Amino acid sequence: MIKFGFIFLISYQLCFSASACARAEYEVNGECCPMCAPGNRVYWHCTIDTSTTCVPCPPSTYTDEPNGLNKCLLCTVCNAVQGLRVKRSCARTADTVCEPLEGFYCIEQNKGSCGFAVKHNECHPGQYIRRAGTALTDTVCGNCSEGTYSNGSFITCQPHSKCETKGLAEIKPGTVSTDAECGSSAPIGIIAGATVTAGVVLVTLGVSSLFYYKIKHRRPTNEMDNNYTLPIQECGSMQSQCDTETTSPDSGIPLISSSKSPEMDRQSAQVVSLPLS
Known part of the structure; x- marks a missing residue:
């Protein structure tokens, strides 16, 4: 057995x-x-x-x-839709090797080749890039502290600009995402002096213009006297009645009437001048 x-x-x-x-x-x-x-x-x-x-x-x-x-x-195809590109082309003895596109990192690997990749995380304004992403790891962001700022693309937060050290005025204070805005400034005394000077120049020009306008449009004295000084016509001896009315050229109101008596007319021709109002 x-x-x-x-x-x-x-x-x-x-x-x-x-x-x-x-x-x-x-x-x-x-x-x-x-x-x-x-x-x-x-x-x-x-x-x-x-x-x-x-x-x-x-x-x-x-x-x-x-x-x-x-x-x-x-052979494997490296598809851009999957966040991939060719690292090494396919050969008879080896498959294609894929790698992540720029700005992507691999989440699936097989024999040293990436099978799928996703885009790196983007830091937001107010954050800085604490650790940059690689082909195998995602980006890590950090928050800016008070008095510093970053637009999301900085590797470190930058301090706000000090406008006073540059002799400038601060137009807008800085935030965690933006820098302070500076603008040109001048001493208050210079600004006040410039304002007063400008005012004096404007007043002087105004007065000069008004004076010039009045002189240019003023009516000559002789012309005004002629307009308001009118003679009394002398009536002939055969004229029974002689009436002459003198009116103001501007108002049309009778200023003086000659006497209807021929005797007064023969004595002398009188000139009546009305005072200017």
Whole structure:
């Protein structure tokens, strides 16, 4: 009985050894065939009389390990939609190696190639870049403290500008996201003096213009006297009645009437001058 068991064990080991293929072999129909080298595929499987027939992989395909495949593997495409670009092109013996686009980092990797990437976090105004993102890590942001600012793209927060040290006036105070705004300024005494001087010049010009206007449009004295001085006409001796009315050229109101008596007219011609009102 013991002898029969020993014989069975030996027979089992021999059968198992015959059916198990070596590391560089693959099994087909119970036979162990040699594998094809990387960059190749199986064209014909081995037989009792022949070894495995292999052929190179066609373009855009590869095998990167010894294999017993009938078809080569398709090369990976680095898709920009997935945040990827080509780091190393595909070859017969190696697949394409992808890497994240600029400003992206990888979240899925396989055999040293990135399978998917996402965009780096962007720091907001009032934050600075504490640690810049890489192809494998995201950006880390920090908050600015009081008296400093950053627009989100600075690696450190910058102190607000001191306008007084530049001899300028502060127009707008700084915030955590913006710098202080400075503007040109002048001493108060100079500003007040300039204002007073400008006022005096304007008043002087106004008075001069008014004086010039009055002189230019004033009516001469002789002309005014002639307009308001009218003679009394002398009536002849045969004239029974002589009436002369003198009116103001401007108002049309009678100023003087001559006497209806011929005797007064013959004495002398009188000139009546009305005083100017």
